[in-house]
Amino acid sequence: MTYLENKEPPKREDRLKTCITYGGTICGLSKKSKSCCINDSERGFSQGSICLLLPALGMINSLPDNVVLLHGAIGCGGCSHSQNANARSGGNLRWGKVKDALWLSTALNEADVISGGEIKLEKAIIEADRNYRPATITVVAACVPGIIGDDVDGVIERIQPQVSARIIPVHCEGFKTKIWATAYDAVYHGIGRSLLEKPENNKNLNISEFEKLEEKYKLSRTVNLLNVSSMGRVDEVELSRLLGALGLETNIFPVFSKPEEMYKVTHAALSISTCPTHDDYLVKFLEEKFQIPYILRHMPIGIENTNKWIRDIAAFFGLEQQAEKLIKEETRELEAALSEFKAFFKGKRVFVSAGEFRALATAYLLAELGFEIVGVRSFHHDEFAETEYEKLEKAVKNDFTINIANVQPFEEVNLLKKLKPDVFLGHWNGNGTASKLGIATHVIYNTGLSYIGYKGVYELARRLYRQLKNPLFNKKLSKNARLPYTEQWYKSEPFKYIKNQGGEADE
């Protein structure tokens, strides 16, 4: 893999044949296997969604001592107003200090569209460097420079000698890919190309032989735990706890990583992902360039998935026995704590919607808690999830609906009207439709809440219990709020607007 030698990473449609359209059932999907949907899958009617700029900023806004410089129109990056809450609380939880994320915009206007934005970008980089004295400036290119043809990388190369901050380009031209998970590649690409060298002044000259051996041993027991902002601090703590129980140290990367410590990711014994959707680009790079092996399977959401995640890591270090002991003790304690909730959840019908791995792993967790899965919506589909679908198919007796969509609440509302679940779990800004239908809802991702590991199972159960115990906010809302869909649409087939090879009907 030599992607990092290029200026920009490839889009995932090309690299992984990722797609965003499918409507059918789990059984139907497994028959189709990898050809379930095709690369240029389309909808004839679509609703707005996000682009790679949002998850990319979700990561970058967390970086300390960094200035985010958006090169685009004034609105691009406004999402930082929401992500700032995570930057503030995340910093506070890690370092006891509340600080706003720092993002700037070159605010390209009509004149710039005509004459180009390169000079403006150059000036902005220099001024940002002088004003804020950051360690790094991440230049995030949005749609406009992509269309008018600004050479963002050229500007950065030209200007770097005049600037003390390290400048990192991150390409986020939203119109270029419909797979927003390309964001993770874009950020990893920028960091991987520019920030992984050990700072020169970070050398200990008086280190003894014993200390050297100690350090070597420590590194042989240190693992990279990758977090692209899909986990909050509470989840990092849970996974560090479990790894610590096996005698392993964790190096969490890249969110909230200090620039001078980023190099540590190249010194670990193993890279561990919690989600292949996020990390395949980086772990493969770290293996190729630094010979660090990786584990890129199971998301530690749910009991069995967490067990598997731990076993994989333990096997790598030859710690199988310790792992079994840990798993036995943890699951015994957890099962006992869950018993009262399980009785309550039994047979309740649930629908989940999220990024592919998260949706599937959470569905698995919910099945473990005794829920009946009636539908899963994933934001995209690629090869990594094949095993997850298989796992879920085995664990769940009934057939259920699968919809692959970059949100598209109109398909969701159609399904929910027909399936009538008791509870719905959706992503940020993705629970409104179910709420207005009067269904109990819970957010499937929020960096302030616990989802991961054994602790996450219990905390999620506790929260779902609470939501199901009193869903009157949504019930009352549903009697008084309208959803913007025609009667005709509710009667239609939910996947009507998926063109070409997406749906089961096309088989």
Add this chain to the structure above:
Amino acid sequence: MSSFIERPRYLCALGGAMAAVTALPDTIPILHAAAGCAGNITWTQNGGSGLQVGGYCGGLSVPSSNIQEREVVFGGDVRLREQIAGTLEVIEGKLFVVLTSCVTEIIGDDVKSVVSEFQDEGIDIISAETGGFKGNSYHGYDLVLQTLFKNYLERGIDKVKGRVNVWGIAPYQDAFWRGNLEEVRHVLEKLGLEVNTFFTSHDTLEKIKQAASAELNIVISDIYGVEAANVFEEVHGTPYLVTPLPIGPSASDSFLRSIAEALSLDDSVVEGIIEQENKHYYNYIEPLTECYNDLDLQRYAVVIGDANYAAALTKFLSDDLGWLPELVVFTDQLREEQKPVLTQRTQGLESGLQPKVAFETNGSEVLRHLNEIRPTYSSGKYSDVFGPAFVVGSSLDRELAQTIGAAHLSISFPVANRAVLDRGYAGYRGGLRLTEDLLSAIILAR
């Protein structure tokens, strides 16, 4: 001038336009844009609009053509036509507004001709060119009003005496948009006027369509919606009056008098209402007197806000609450010719105070401006510092408040740390709300 904008306190033209369209009754935006525009706008509202996202068909429910590289190369007209047709089948609405974006403006799609095909079929559908690079949220709001006035309002209808339209507050960009509009409506109705405010639950498309029957348009902003008022006057011949956002009794008194004058209303009626409203206001203020004094609740203040709030809050703090606003910072991107009127609004205060005025899009520069007035920390035994102080601004100004040891309240965008529903600061009642909120922030730990 800075070569960038720090933590921009507004979205792009499309962001303001989408928010405005979703706030109109039964109206559906159709974005002709890349997939991420709607999401970015939604996340921004989520973070800055006082916990309000969306509307009837807002957030990620907004129809969007989600154009890609292929359309950039071959044009997006075909995709837009397909998207509009699909929207009419799936989405229930009475008016559809196509909004263009950076990408579709640059590639030069002929949106108007696609839209006109649907108009020919009798669909209520209009469009606005809201490419993000054309300006910020406030401009996008103005552009939506312009297309509404030009392309939706019925033309050539008779003016009706006592009927007025009010605008000048950008939905979601002002977290208090609904409360403010409702309160302005409330005081105008006291004058016996029939009021259309476009964006509240009291407004309907039927009435909006008849908006040209108004005898006066009232723009409660020196900047936002003024271009639209010109368009309205050109197309429908209705004059307009620009007034600052009236916050509290002093500003509301002037507001009512200026409206009465423009509409030649009976003086005694207006003065009667003013007296009644002040009586009501001070009836609530009265029991506050002891604690206001005992707790020494007068403050020096820094006011940081958009063109509407910065001046209007300064006036209220100075002339109703009796505080000392010494620095006023306008955080909008403004043209030079727009600045004098805003500066003038902060001068001529009844208190005689002459606050320093700064036009500054980078929030971290506010401390520098403040230090130019007087020290923000004690430097010796006798030091006339800026304190006790209050920062009235956005949630991004909390760091400043912390630095100078001031209390803080978020009012201007972003309002990340407050839940806002029907609360508004306009009018007489708004003055009471604002007094409650400011003083509550001071006594938080009491």
